[in-house]
Structures are given as C-alpha cells and as structure tokens.
Amino acid sequence: MGNEFKESIYRAVNNANLTGALAKFSEAYKSNRAKAYEGIDFEELRGRIAELKSYAASHLDELSAQFQQQAEACGAKVFRTSDPAKVREYILKVAQDNNVKTIVKSKSMATEEIHLNPYLEKAGIAVGETDLGEWIIQLAGQTPSHMVMPAIHMTKEEVSDLFSKEVNERLTSDIPRLVKVAREKLRPTFLAADMGISGGNIAVAETGSIVLMTNEGNARLVTSLPRIHIALVGIEKLIEKFADVATILKALPRSATAQLLTSYVSIITGPTPNPDGSMKDMHIILMDNRRSEMAADPKFKQALQCIRCASCLNVCPIFRLVGGHVFGKVYTGGIGTILTAWFDELKKSEDIQGLCIQCGACKDVCPGKIDIPDLIMEIRRRLVQQQGVPLLQKTIYAVVNNRKLFHGMLRAASVAGRPFTSGKFIRHLPLFLADLTDGRSLPAIAEEPFRDRFSRIKQPKCKEKAAFYAGCLIDFAYPEMGEALIRILNKAGIEVLFPLDQTCCGAPARYNGAYEVAASNATDNITALLREDVSYVISACPTCTVALEHDFISIFESLGLTERLPQARLLAAKTVDFSTLVKKLVDEGRLSLKEGQKLGKITYHDSCHLKRALKVSEQPRELLTKAGYELAEMFECDTCCGMGGSYSLKLPEISAPILQRKLKNIKETGAPTVAMDCPGCVMQIRGGMDQDGAAIKVRHTVELLAEQVK
Amino acid sequence: MYEQFKTRAEAVSAEVCRFTTKSEALEYLIGFLRREGVADTPQASALWADCSFLEGLDRDTLRQVAGVKFDVTREGASQARFGISQMEWALADTGSLAQNSTAIEQRLVSSLASIHIALVPTSGLLPDMPSLLVRVRPQDCRYLAMITGPSRTADIERVLTIGVHGPDRLIIVFVDELGGTN
Ligand code: SF4
Numbered sequence A: 001m002g003n004e005f006k007e008s009i010y011r012a013v014n015n016a017n018l019t020g021a022l023a024k025f026s027e028a029y030k031s032n033r034a035k036a037y038e039g040i041d042f043e044e045l046r047g048r049i050a051e052l053k054s055y056a057a058s059h060l061d062e063l064s065a066q067f068q069q070q071a072e073a074c075g076a077k078v079f080r081t082s083d084p085a086k087v088r089e090y091i092l093k094v095a096q097d098n099n100v101k102t103i104v105k106s107k108s109m110a111t112e113e114i115h116l117n118p119y120l121e122k123a124g125i126a127v128g129e130t131d132l133g134e135w136i137i138q139l140a141g142q143t144p145s146h147m148v149m150p151a152i153h154m155t156k157e158e159v160s161d162l163f164s165k166e167v168n169e170r171l172t173s174d175i176p177r178l179v180k181v182a183r184e185k186l187r188p189t190f191l192a193a194d195m196g197i198s199g200g201n202i203a204v205a206e207t208g209s210i211v212l213m214t215n216e217g218n219a220r221l222v223t224s225l226p227r228i229h230i231a232l233v234g235i236e237k238l239i240e241k242f243a244d245v246a247t248i249l250k251a252l253p254r255s256a257t258a259q260l261l262t263s264y265v266s267i268i269t270g271p272t273p274n275p276d277g278s279m280k281d282m283h284i285i286l287m288d289n290r291r292s293e294m295a296a297d298p299k300f301k302q303a304l305q306c307i308r309c310a311s312c313l314n315v316c317p318i319f320r321l322v323g324g325h326v327f328g329k330v331y332t333g334g335i336g337t338i339l340t341a342w343f344d345e346l347k348k349s350e351d352i353q354g355l356c357i358q359c360g361a362c363k364d365v366c367p368g369k370i371d372i373p374d375l376i377m378e379i380r381r382r383l384v385q386q387q388g389v390p391l392l393q394k395t396i397y398a399v400v401n402n403r404k405l406f407h408g409m410l411r412a413a414s415v416a417g418r419p420f421t422s423g424k425f426i427r428h429l430p431l432f433l434a435d436l437t438d439g440r441s442l443p444a445i446a447e448e449p450f451r452d453r454f455s456r457i458k459q460p461k462c463k464e465k466a467a468f469y470a471g472c473l474i475d476f477a478y479p480e481m482g483e484a485l486i487r488i489l490n491k492a493g494i495e496v497l498f499p500l501d502q503t504c505c506g507a508p509a510r511y512n513g514a515y516e517v518a519a520s521n522a523t524d525n526i527t528a529l530l531r532e533d534v535s536y537v538i539s540a541c542p543t544c545t546v547a548l549e550h551d552f553i554s555i556f557e558s559l560g561l562t563e564r565l566p567q568a569r570l571l572a573a574k575t576v577d578f579s580t581l582v583k584k585l586v587d588e589g590r591l592s593l594k595e596g597q598k599l600g601k602i603t604y605h606d607s608c609h610l611k612r613a614l615k616v617s618e619q620p621r622e623l624l625t626k627a628g629y630e631l632a633e634m635f636e637c638d639t640c641c642g643m644g645g646s647y648s649l650k651l652p653e654i655s656a657p658i659l660q661r662k663l664k665n666i667k668e669t670g671a672p673t674v675a676m677d678c679p680g681c682v683m684q685i686r687g688g689m690d691q692d693g694a695a696i697k698v699r700h701t702v703e704l705l706a707e708q709v710k
Numbered sequence B: 001m002y003e004q005f006k007t008r009a010e011a012v013s014a015e016v017c018r019f020t021t022k023s024e025a026l027e028y029l030i031g032f033l034r035r036e037g038v039a040d041t042p043q044a045s046a047l048w049a050d051c052s053f054l055e056g057l058d059r060d061t062l063r064q065v066a067g068v069k070f071d072v073t074r075e076g077a078s079q080a081r082f083g084i085s086q087m088e089w090a091l092a093d094t095g096s097l098a099q100n101s102t103a104i105e106q107r108l109v110s111s112l113a114s115i116h117i118a119l120v121p122t123s124g125l126l127p128d129m130p131s132l133l134v135r136v137r138p139q140d141c142r143y144l145a146m147i148t149g150p151s152r153t154a155d156i157e158r159v160l161t162i163g164v165h166g167p168d169r170l171i172i173v174f175v176d177e178l179g180g181t182n
Helices: A003-013 A016-036 A042-058 A060-073 A084-097 A109-113 A116-122 A132-140 A156-167 A175-192 A218-224 A244-257 A291-296 A300-305 A333-344 A346-353 A361-365 A372-387 A391-401 A403-416 A450-456 A471-476 A479-491 A515-530 A542-559 A562-574 A578-587 A608-613 A618-627 A652-667 A679-692 A701-706 B002-011 B022-035 B059-066 B074-079 B104-111 B129-133
Strands: A077-081 A102-105 A126-129 A195-198 A202-204 A209-214 A228-234 A264-268 A281-287 A464-469 A494-497 A536-539 A575-577 A600-604 A629-631 A673-676 A697-700 B015-019 B045-048 B080-086 B089-091 B096-100 B115-121 B143-147 B169-175
Touching: A003 A016, A003 A652, A016 A244, A042 A060, A042 A244, A042 A300, A060 A077, A060 A281, A060 A291, A077 A084, A084 A116, A084 A195, A084 A228, A084 A281, A102 A175, A102 A218, A109 A116, A109 A228, A116 A126, A126 A132, A132 A156, A132 A175, A156 A175, A175 A218, A175 B074, A195 A218, A202 A244, A209 A218, A209 A228, A209 A244, A218 A264, A218 B104, A244 B129, A291 A300, A291 A333, A300 A333, A300 A372, A333 A346, A333 A361, A333 A372, A346 A372, A361 A372, A361 A608, A450 A471, A450 A479, A464 A479, A464 A515, A471 A479, A471 A679, A479 A494, A479 A701, A515 A542, A515 A562, A536 A542, A536 A562, A536 A578, A542 A562, A542 A575, A542 A608, A562 A575, A575 A578, A578 A618, A578 A701, A600 A618, A618 A629, A618 A701, A652 A679, A673 A679, A673 A701, A679 A697, A697 A701, B002 B015, B015 B022, B022 B059, B022 B115, B022 B169, B045 B074, B045 B104, B074 B080, B074 B104, B080 B104, B089 B129, B096 B104, B104 B115, B104 B143
Parallel strands: A077 A281, A102 A126, A102 A195, A195 A228, A228 A281, A464 A494, A464 A536, A536 A575, A600 A629, A600 A673, A673 A697, B015 B169, B045 B080, B080 B115, B115 B169
Antiparallel strands: A202 A209, A209 A264, A264 B143, B089 B096, B096 B143
16 A cells, blocks of 8 residues: 555544544434435335346447437437547537637536546636535535535535635635525626536436436526536436436435435436527537446446445445545545546556455445445456565465465464463464554464364264354464354254364455465365265354355356356355354254343444345344343444454554444443454454453353353 | 325425415415515516416516516526426425426526425326326426425535525415316
8 A cells, every 4th residue: 555545544534524524424324314215115226226227237339329319309419439538628619619718517527537627727718616515625626525525524614714715705604604605606607607517317318318416406507597508427327218217316315315305306308498598509428438348347337337326435434434535536435446446547446445344334225236345356356466466465375375384373373472462462463464553452362272172172972063164263363262152052962073174264365356365265165164064064253154155156256266166055055154053043942041041231243244244133132132131232333343354454544443433332332241243353342442441341142142051 | 195295395494385276375475475575676576487377367467566577587587586486296205396397487487586486286296206207208398397395505514504506495385276186
C-alpha cells in the first residue's frame, strides 16, 4: 500500500466531522431502510431486478440500437460511443454550434466519470451544478465523497463559509436559511442557462425514454427551462421494458435514502415544447466506456446489475470510517472499487480493493443482487496475476503451504513467544509472521497445540464418527475450544477424529488473491478430511467452514481444476459448522442441556462469515438461551469486529476503530459475557477487552455449551 | 385508497384535502389564496395552468376575486408564489401525484412557484406505479411527471430541509365531481 494512500486513510479516520456524519447516517440508515421496505418481499424484488438488469447486460447492443431507434422516432438525437473523449467533444460541439454560454447540470455520475466540467470550462463555458450537494463541493473545489450524498463530509459551518463568499454576505449556519440562499442564488442561473445537462437513472429501450429522479426538483428545471437538453447515460442504465421502470423505482429510493419515492420522478420520451413555444433540442448520449467489455466478462457482468443506490456504501463498516475520498474521485465504496477498476483501470483499484474486509454486509442489501465482496476478491486475484505476490507475502505462503514447516514454526513460536507473554496475552503473535500493532492484545501460541493434545483425549467408541477441522487458530492458539467440541459431540454419541495432516484452510492466501496457494491448501485438506468415512466434517471456525463448504469449489472452478471438483463437492456436503450441528443434535434429542439453569445475561456477536456466508444466526442464540442464558442483544450485533484475518495487520488504523465500536456496543448491553462462534473474532474482541480493561468475558459458544451439556 | 394516499402523502409533508363538488373546492381554494396573501405583485401572485377544472368557470371573475392569472409564461411563473395545476393521477401506496406534463405550462407552475396547489380528480386514484405505467403510452406522454411531497434536500449535514429548487408546500385538493368516487 502506498504512503499517500495510507495518509489519506489517516486523514479520514481522524476527521471527526466526516466520521461523525457518516456514523450518524449509517446508524439511522439501517432502521430507516428496514421501515421503507416494510411489507415488501425484498428477496423477490431484487430477484426481479437482477433478472431484468442481467438480461439487459447480455443484450447491450440490441437494447442500445432499439433505444436509439425509439428515441429518434420521437425526435431526440442519439449519439452512441464507447469513447469518453468523443462524449466530451460531442457536448462541446453542440454547445458551440448553439452559442451556449452557460450550462446547468443536475447530478450525473457519468459526467464525473469523464471529467466533463473542467473540459467545458476550459472552453470558456460556465457550468453550474444545481444539486445542492454537488454545488457545495463545486464551490469548495472538491470531489464527491458519497454517490448519493456528495457533501456528506462537510459541516454546516463549512457550507456557510462557502455560501457567504458566494453571496458576499455573512451567513449563519442555520441550515434552512442556507438552503434558501442556494435556491435564490441558483434560480437566476437556471433561468439564464442555454443548455441543461442531466444523467439518467434508467433508459428504456422499448420506448426510448429516460427516467430522472431528484428530491430537490433541479432535474425538472434542468430539463424544462433551457432550450437544449443533453442526457448522458451509461449503457448499463438500459432496461428493455417500460413496465420494469416501476420495478427499479420500487427499490432505488428505498435503498438509497429509505424513501418510498423521491419527490420528483420524470420520465422523458423525446423533445417537449420550450417555454418560448419552440421544441427542445434534445440529445441523448449512450456511453459505453468499457461497459460492453465488462458485460463480456463472465465474472464481472453482474456488476452491471447495479442501480446506483449506494446502499453498499451505507452499510459498509469501512466506508463509514473513511468516507468516499479515500476511494478516489468518482465512484466510491464497494461497487466503486469495482467500477474504478473497469472504467478507470485495474491498477487504480490496487490500494482501494485492500480496504474491503470481506464482511459481506453489502451483499445482503444490494438490490441488484451483486456479490460485491466476491468481485473484489476477483480484482485481487487479477492484480496478483498481473503483478505477482509481494515478496514478504510470498515467503509467508511458502511457509503456510508447507504444512510441516508451518506447524514447526508455530510450535517454535510458542516457545519463542513465551518471554513476551503477559498473563494470557503476548504483544507479538507470529501467526501470520507479521508485525502487529496496538489496540488489542493477542493470545499466546498454546504451549501444546491441539494436534498434540488430541491423542490423549479419551473418547468412547461410537458408531457415528465426525472429522474435526480445527483451523490454525483453534489448533495453535485456542486448543481448549477443540477439547470442548469433542466433549459435546461425545455426549451425543459421536466420536471425533482429527486427521493430523489437515493444514491451513487457505483463507489467508485466498483473501490476498493468491489462488494457487489456496488451491494447494484445498487439495491437501480434502485428502486429509475424506480419508476416513465420516458423517460430518465439523469446524468451529466460520471462516474455515466457508472455505471447506464453498471456497474450495470456487477456487478450483476459477483455476479450471475441474478434476478436483467432485471431491471438493463431497467434502462440502459433509461440512457443517459447530452451532448448526449441535442445534440439530439437541432438536433430535441426542444431546441435552442441563435444565433450569439461570446463567444471567449474555450478548452475542454475529461473525461475518457465519451470519452472511453460512446464513447461521439463530442456532447459537437458541442454544445459549436453552442453556439458561438471558440474551441481551447489542446494537449492530452483526457488524464486523474488524478482524478480517490479516486485514487487522495490514490496516490497523481502520481495524482498531471498528473494534472500538464493537467493544462499546458490547459494554452497553451490561452483559458480563459476550459469546461468538469464531475464534478469529474471539482473538480480536478478547484482545480488545483485555486492553480496554473491562471485566467482560469473551467466549466461543463451544466453550459455554460444553459447561452446560448433561 | 384515498385514506392510504392521504397517510402516505402527509408523511412526506404534503397537505391533503378532499371536496365533493367543484364549487366547494373552488371556495376552499379562493379562501386559501386570500389567507396566504395572494396579490398582483412579484412573489405574491398566483398562476393557474389550463385544466379541465377551469371548464365552465368564469376566469374574469376569478381574476378579480383571487388575483389569479392564467397566461403562464416563464417570467410569470418565476414571479409567482402560487402555482395551480391539475394532476391526473394519484398513487396511493407512495402518496404521489402524476401528470402528463408535456405542456411546459404544467411544469412551470408546479416547479417554479413556492406553493403548488394540485387539483386531482378523485377517480384518478390508482393503487401504485405499475398501474400508472400500464395506462400511459410514453409516445403520447412525452414528459410524465411524478411528484411526491414538496421539494426537499438533506445535503447539508443530513438535515431534512424542505423547499430547495421546487415548491416548499404542496397542497393536494381532491375533487370528487371531477370524476368518480374512489
Ligand atoms: S452495487 Fe448494489 S448496493 Fe451498491 S450501489 Fe449498486 S445496486 Fe446499490
């Protein structure tokens, strides 16, 4: 990661205005959004959107041609090009041919994508943004920090300073007054403008219509008052059918701003009369700029299902800390990373793709049903393909990939680490052989790893057998979790096997784009875990479970290693996470918990991979409640804890504040214990609590339940 | 449907009322304009765009009684405080109004004035947007405008503020006599 980039992060996380505004907004957003979607089957709705947008993405050429034909039949001029330079030239030519002096614009990301304003201004044409947020940042000489709320990073005081200069009058920071000032100042600009430029939220091929949505009403003026109207539309905005406009409009405002509908929606089909009685000179530019290439890419085609609601930004735990500027100038957040990699160039996404912690929050809310985290992983993989793995990481993977060497080093570390041990924690854990930073203590490497303890565990002989996949953290840092798991399964009449040649699940390599290494890890583990005939392969680490159940398959698929797929699928079918299996055993009456226990308050933290990749959230809660705990839910229980594997090592400046929020939310429940199903989260949160000094116990559900089985 | 519409529209700060007859509606309208200080001076005048509500009414009397003008120009609209127009449809599930706004006059009075008074035939109530979109042919309805509450922004510190570029008040007047009884 470049220094400049690290500095921009530093500036952002230390900008109290920015983080304050974003935090406030994102907290309110979640419940407002839920309310806006009340009574609507979101899954059904986004299924339809994904389908119609995906159809459009597969038929960009046909739809563009149909749109052109329809719009031209209505009298609009349609210009299609793939080249941003041609777009700029076309607009300038129309302006110059018509002696245009001033232009008013309503918000359009496509014009920002091609840096239209500076180009026109250089040619001597005045360009005025009219969306209030865009106008503010235009006055401030900045770039938008959010796709829907461009000036969310600015305070009312900063805005009043800007406006005061504009109107030559000392204004207070009274917001309604500032808004009035903007209205009064911009009204003459609207009335004087010779040309209006808009974007388009949707373009309908069947009818040649464009759809514009605003809350302020500026798009209505931009498309009504000036005699010329140019709409710049990226071809990903095309849909086939007019009726489908309603489908998209059902989701877009709800997802964007938690509104049922924006104040104004205009559906424009060809030129309309001007105030002076003449007809509007209407131009629509359909811009490709690599969108067709994207559509032809089997992986990235789905990114064209985006309807630009920005909800992926609003729920992102990273975005709410750093805001948009860290991401770049135009498209921000998760989807912005993907669009930047394409519309700009892959290299430009090198730093920002690293911001994604893979928590999956965006994927859950995306109305276009885009697997944003997966696409970011794909960017990572392609970057690694293009540029290779950095040397240090290469060394690490070489180690991780060699089980004997890796495990040997971990053992050595347990000895080497001991001098630094303070109580249960040490300051340096060579788990991924990297330096760690402050904000949290890390566990000592266990003196005796689980794999060594296992042979001494006495188990009853049972007919049914399960293989335990420990993962590095339980094996080498938290062996007691593994022991607890065996105790529980034994009670249910299941004998636990521990195939010794299991190795790292490959997640560290995969999350860093090193798919070859991950594939080799996958192959080793499949061989080890399928050697004996077992009913289940159980893991108490959700990241490992996801690897066994999903990632091995997708890695083989993306590397074209199809011959390995049948075995990977076999393993996936047997794999189950701890809480799901135990819940099943309890429901089947094979396992009982002590009755009538009163264990007091507990709060539960949802691990990202468990909740969103494995869709497991109720099982551990039901088990803990059944055991006698009284569940006190924390605020944002399913927001990431900031661990993200090696993420916390690479971006501690982001990971640390995310952890602090989590600790605060845990403490506010007043529960003396917090439970979770992931050893990685335990490591992060226990370390944080330790530094914080709060007397709150941080436990894996497996440990808590082992105490309560009969 | 009317009740649902009213709830939804009021939730986004629109003001909603309903009358059985045109003359009741007219009486309310004139009273409203007077209360709000309509006058033939800049930023106080009222501009009424052509619509079926006006059929059979004596415009001269209206001019005298309420200081209303009927010749909609861009200059006139930018001077007007009140804009009056008739919207054809109302969407119950979002509290929105919709109109074929191809004629520029319709847009001028509803976008430049600071108070927009929208007359709506009660029969124009529809359940939702899909039922509107099957009714219009975009080729014959070049500018389909939907309006949901007054103009708003939250661009400064996320504080919801009413009235940026469009009207800061939206008064919706349903008139049963204009057609139907929904
Ligand atoms: S990717 Fe999905 S959530 Fe993000 S802006 Fe696009 S549609 Fe909205």
